[in-house]
Amino acid sequence: MHYFKQLEEILLAQEPKNKFELFEIFYKEFKKTTIDFLDSYQIKNIKEPSYQNILNIVPPSEAKPRKYVNTKEGKAFLLHTIAHIEYSAIDLALDAALRFKGLPRKYYEDWLEVAEDEIRHFLMIEKLLNELGTKYGDIPVHTNLFEAMVLTPDLLSRMAVVPRYLEANGLEQNPKIMEKLKSNPDQFNKKILNALNIILEEEITHVQKGDKWFKFECKKQKLNPESTYLEILEKVYPGSTNKKYNINFEARKQAGFSCNELKFLSKQESCL
Ligand SMILES: [Fe+2]
Numbered sequence: 001m002h003y004f005k006q007l008e009e010i011l012l013a014q015e016p017k018n019k020f021e022l023f024e025i026f027y028k029e030f031k032k033t034t035i036d037f038l039d040s041y042q043i044k045n046i047k048e049p050s051y052q053n054i055l056n057i058v059p060p061s062e063a064k065p066r067k068y069v070n071t072k073e074g075k076a077f078l079l080h081t082i083a084h085i086e087y088s089a090i091d092l093a094l095d096a097a098l099r100f101k102g103l104p105r106k107y108y109e110d111w112l113e114v115a116e117d118e119i120r121h122f123l124m125i126e127k128l129l130n131e132l133g134t135k136y137g138d139i140p141v142h143t144n145l146f147e148a149m150v151l152t153p154d155l156l157s158r159m160a161v162v163p164r165y166l167e168a169n170g171l172e173q174n175p176k177i178m179e180k181l182k183s184n185p186d187q188f189n190k191k192i193l194n195a196l197n198i199i200l201e202e203e204i205t206h207v208q209k210g211d212k213w214f215k216f217e218c219k220k221q222k223l224n225p226e227s228t229y230l231e232i233l234e235k236v237y238p239g240s241t242n243k244k245y246n247i248n249f250e251a252r253k254q255a256g257f258s259c260n261e262l263k264f265l266s267k268q269e270s271c272l
Pocket residue numbers: 086089117118121199203
């Protein structure tokens with residue numbers, strides 16, 4: 001099996017259906033094959049998102065989610081936003097499994113498992129979107145998550161920024177959306193709530209994986225994980241460590257954040 005070459009093809013695949021089919025075949029083969037994770041294949045630098053020809057890309061300011069979940073349009077907008085986050089997360093997981101060579105097999109298993117989760121999340125949300133008569137691609141999208149991938153070409157910054165910052169922020173965003181849906185408890189919003197519940201549980205495991213490999217690399221490079229994390233965040237997103245985060249303490253602790261880190265991020269005295 002030419003692990004890197006085949007996985008790169010999947011990452012570059014432009015059509016979601018095609019990407020998922022290729023992934024399914026690849027993942028089955030991966031599970032029963034021994035792989036050379038140091039093979040000489042040259043991985044391409046990716047400058048454009050795989051979805052650039054199938055989605056309408058606009059600046060983030062024009063792709064802000066609408067705040068109402070009590071109208072059909074508001075629900076469709078919310079679901080489309082989540083679908084795009086999940087779709088972008090598929091490529092991010094594939095890229096994590098592709099970009100960095102010579103790591104333990106468990107590393108690749110972890111990120112392929114995340115890719116499989118993200119595909120399932122996307123399909124779950126897409127199904128609900130379709131029930132409203134909207135398709136993925138009907139609403140403009142931004143490329144924020146793809147840009148995070150480009151800004152983090154090395155393992156250490158990738159693990160810090162993608163799972164341990166962006167996906168970790170999702171652990172706070174998700175319950176906020178759930179609250180809004182709970183205060184508009186119609187039948188359809190209950191279905192969205194169910195899907196978001198599943199996603200939240202599984203996202204904790206994605207952050208956990210990021211935490212594990214971030215610390216693995218810190219240890220290898222003899223770096224202090226807590227200070228290194230903040231240094232990387234400041235470098236990639238200047239000003240981000242001065243902000244006060246509305247932390248989901250329980251989820252973040254499960255994901256591997258220390259009490260010190262949570263106090264710093266929440267600007268609170270305690271991490272209880
Ligand atoms: Fe997800």
